[in-house]
Amino acid sequence: MTGIAQRLARPVERALGGGGLPVRLRAWDGSEAGPAGAPVVVLRSRAALRRLLWEPGELGLAQAYVLGELDVEGDLAEGLRTVWRAVRERGLRPRRMPTRDRLRAAGTALRLGALGPRPPAPRTQAALDGAVHSRARDRAAISHHYDLSNAFYRLLMDGSMAYSCAYWTSDDPSYGLARAQHDKLELICRKLGLRKGARLLDVGCGWGSLSLHAAEHHGARVVGVTLSREQRDFVRGRIEERGLADRVEVRLQDYRELEEEAGGCFDAVATVEMGEHVGDAQYPAFAAILHRMLRPGGRLLVQQMSRGARAPGGGAFIESYVAPDMHMRPLGATVGLLEAAGLEVRGTESLREHYVRTVGAWHRTLEERWEEFAALVGEETARVWRLYLVGGALAFEERRMGVDQIVAVRPAADGTSGMPATPAGWYLPAGAASPASSAGAAGPDGPAGPQGPAAPAGVAR
Incomplete structure (x- = not known):
């Protein structure tokens, strides 16, 4: 038979x-x-x-x-x-x-006895109502993924709680995810030229890894915004633990609400893997807000996932289970949108291979502690994450998806950018001071002047 x-x-x-x-x-x-x-x-x-x-x-x-x-x-x-x-x-x-x-x-x-009514969708599949990228729907989309539980993310990630692509600067066996995330945070702060007293806006601050690092290691004064209550509450707890209430403020706030605030308030703006949630039609307004919040000469760093020119980007699974309503575009299209908003793009850096290693580290943790994850969030959710991490690593490996850091500046009216002549100071080894500068010194453009700070040694905790 x-x-x-x-x-x-x-x-x-x-x-x-x-x-x-x-x-x-x-x-x-x-x-x-x-x-x-x-x-x-x-x-x-x-x-x-x-x-x-x-x-x-x-x-x-x-x-x-x-x-x-x-x-x-x-x-x-x-x-x-x-x-x-x-x-x-x-x-x-x-x-x-x-x-x-x-x-x-x-x-x-x-x-085969397989005909019958449509089976119900799994409970882990997102079911969002309302207009796409309305404020209410965006808040629900973010909550679907990021409010899973702080305990889950604490189990998955390193101590910094950085949920974005790390920056792997060594192949030494003793060098792991925590060091790679520290080096990513340090790279961002250097690219932004942060110094003591610099004002930083962290749009989509997550669990506060960048906000806290910038305040602790660079003396920046930081405002972080997120749509996730779980993230907001977690960051507030860390602010209190580390005695940073005078330097870090975290808000439960939609980026569109920044339009209601005074512009030109910040020396630097960062948005790390948040732009994928904005939507294609909304991105010009998003870029305009980033431009508006910067002072003339202020710097912007966008770390954002992209798709290949002929690749679909996320796909039905990711958009239904992981990041509802997400939108990715080729890097060049995002650069064009930032330039259209009046920003001058000064450089881009692909981190695509770095994400293969980052997601691989998260996946190893998931498999090694599978029983703990399943007990915490259920077998179904754990299987969603297994499929997400394995499929995501493969998409970056095969160049169907990418991730890039884009550095831009809001030029002054006379075209002055305040940027260094070369980006050499961004990539100094840990512990080395950047040329002609020291931490806390004020440059010609104020606290976030063109030269980078001294790089602290050690790992963010």
Whole structure:
């Protein structure tokens, strides 16, 4: 008797446009079909097949995976890598099946007992209401991901609670994520030219890693804004613990509310992996606000994810489970939007490979402490994060996604930028003073003058 996997293989191949399965398929009866030695995709029950009939493509596969109806045996990353390789090399795409093929597929599903009503979406899938990128919906989108629990993120990340791409400056085995995050925070502060008394606006401050680092190590006076209550409360706790109430203020505030405040108040503005949440239509206004908040000669640093020119960016899974309503564009398009707002872009730096290592470190922590994560947030949420981290690392590895640091300045009316002639001081080794400057000295443009500060040694905690 023909096994279930063999009976499913033919309609799946037809749906993909022919050419054979890129993976090996194992069905709930133990039967297998597909190339020997390929990663094994396991359909654990008829529920997985029913879900895929109702929701074919990436979203249905993700739903089945997070619920455990579908699994990948062995290395999930290698399974996803194999599928993406087949997509590139064979041009595999789900296609609209002719009526005859659809009737055959329906007949197969009927005989396998997989027909039935649409299965409910997993509870971990975002369900947002209202106009896209309205203030209320943006707040709900941010809460969906970032308000999961501070305990979860504390378990996943290093002590700085930096939830963004790190900057890996060493291959020494003793050099890990905490040092790489410290070096990223230090790089940002140097690029912004922060000195004692400099006023920094941290838009989308997260758990405060940059705000606290800038205040503690560079003497900056910082205002951080976030839409996440969990993040706001966490940062306030750290401000109190470290005695930084006179230097750091954190607000539960939408970036659009900054329009109501006086402009030109800040020597530097940073927004680290927050711009992806703004939306394409809203980004010109966002860039205008960043420009407005800077004094003439003030610097901006945008660290933001991008997509390849012919890559889709996030995709159905990430946008449904991780970052609802996110939008990525090629780096050049973002540079154009910043320039259109009146900012002068002075340099860009790709951190794409750095994100492969960063996400890899988070994923290792997740797997090593899997039982703790599952106990804290549930198996379904833990599986969402496994798929997110593995898939994200692969997207950066294969250049479907990137991440970049963009340095810009708001020029004075006469065109003066106040920028150093070269960026050499940004990349000094830890502990070395930048040329012709020392921490706390005032430059020609005030506290955030053109030269960088002395770089403190040690790791942010």
